[in-house]
Amino acid sequence: MLFDPHIHMTSRTTDDYQAMAAAGIRAIVEPAFWLGQPRTHVGSFEDYFLSLLGWERFRAAQFGIRHLCTMGLNPKEANNARLADGVMELLRLYVEKDGVVAVGEIGYDDVTAHEEKYFMAQIELAKDAGLPILIHTPHRDKKRGTERTLAVVKESGIAPELTLVDHNNEETLKSVLDSGCWAGHSIYPNTKMDEQRMVTLVQQYGGERILVNSAADWGVSDPLKVPKTAEAMKAAGIDAATVDTICWKNPVNFFAQSGRFDVKEFGVDLPVDQRQLFQGNSVLRGQAPRTDAAAQ
Numbered sequence: 332m333l334f335d336p337h338i339h340m341t342s343r344t345t346d347d348y349q350a351m352a353a354a355g356i357r358a359i360v361e362p363a364f365w366l367g368q369p370r371t372h373v374g375s376f377e378d379y380f381l382s383l384l385g386w387e388r389f390r391a392a393q394f395g396i397r398h399l400c401t402m403g404l405n406p407k408e409a410n411n412a413r414l415a416d417g418v419m420e421l422l423r424l425y426v427e428k429d430g431v432v433a434v435g436e437i438g439y440d441d442v443t444a445h446e447e448k449y450f451m452a453q454i455e456l457a458k459d460a461g462l463p464i465l466i467h468t469p470h471r472d473k474k475r476g477t478e479r480t481l482a483v484v485k486e487s488g489i490a491p492e493l494t495l496v497d498h499n500n501e502e503t504l505k506s507v508l509d510s511g512c513w514a515g516h517s518i519y520p521n522t523k524m525d526e527q528r529m530v531t532l533v534q535q536y537g538g539e540r541i542l543v544n545s546a547a548d549w550g551v552s553d554p555l556k557v558p559k560t561a562e563a564m565k566a567a568g569i570d571a572a573t574v575d576t577i578c579w580k581n582p583v584n585f586f587a588q589s590g591r592f593d594v595k596e597f598g599v600d601l602p603v604d605q606r607q608l609f610q611g612n613s614v615l616r617g618q619a620p621r622t623d624a625a626a627q
Contacts, residue, residue, distance in 0.1 A: 332579050333579060335359045337497060338547050338554060341383070341387060343547060348394045357395065358398075359397070360399045360433075360586060362433075363402050363403050365405045388430060392603070393607070398430070399431075400431055401436065403436055404453065406449075407440045431589075433495070435466065437464060441469065442472075451483060461589075463495065465515075466497060468497060484512065499514050499515060501532065514542065520552065530560075530569065533564060533577065534567070543560050557578055600625075
């Protein structure tokens with residue numbers, strides 16, 4: 332069983348869900364993020380948040396995948412002061428919803444004053460809600476951005492064990508682990524981190540507090556990078572227990588700190604009933620629906 336703890340399924344097709352399930356993915360976390368172009372109204376954020384709680388959860392379940400999500404104002408759009416305060420008011424409602432297991436993605440894009448303001452505000456929101464946080468580290472000058480990120484986390488007083496710092500690489504992993512935070516790695520086809528580089532990091536650091544994800548979004552990305560990385564680790568001689576820890580137990584244990592799901596449920600396959608509809612809509616287009624015996 333595999334867990335992709337950071338994947339933007341809003342940008343993916345239903346075929347991707349089907350392929351992910353066939354590859355062994357049984358649970359995902361979909362963080363709220365930037366959609367590729369700026370949103371211009373607070374209401375468009377609310378519709379997006381509702382889709383994470385509704386349609387995407389339904390689509391995933393139609394293939395036996397448990398769908399959880401995080402809610403947040405992403406750092407890129409935190410620079411739009413005209414909208415940011417309104418989104419923060421929405422978030423006070425949406426972080427309380429079932430299936431929301433963290434506040435995120437939050438953090439830095441260009442490390443601006445506005446980004447820092449709303450980064451700190453959302454850490455406080457998470458503390459008030461009793462939720463972990465999922466942090467986006469900047470793509471440019473990552474080392475400096477990660478160092479500032481860890482300083483803000485420490486200053487905020489949020490527990491490091493409630494903090495997942497994502498998009499790490501060879502320059503940042505040691506400092507994140509030394510801080511006591513959890514360390515996520517986005518495995519991409521051509522950038523960020525690939526399977527073999529991840530293998531080398533696991534050989535050096537082990538599996539404690541380390542996660543891997545696909546972060547698959549609207550750009551060139553691959554929603555099967557978690558199973559591909561698991562296979563690369565096994566092929567390199569990394570023991571099965573460590574692979575299971577990184578690709579299943581660590582994300583389960585991190586997000587379980589939200590108190591929003593039962594860990595025991597995650598060891599049981601989610602029954603599929605493709606006869607179900609979501610607001611009158613089916614993921615099928617004339618195909619015979621799959622119905623597991625446990626769902627009847």
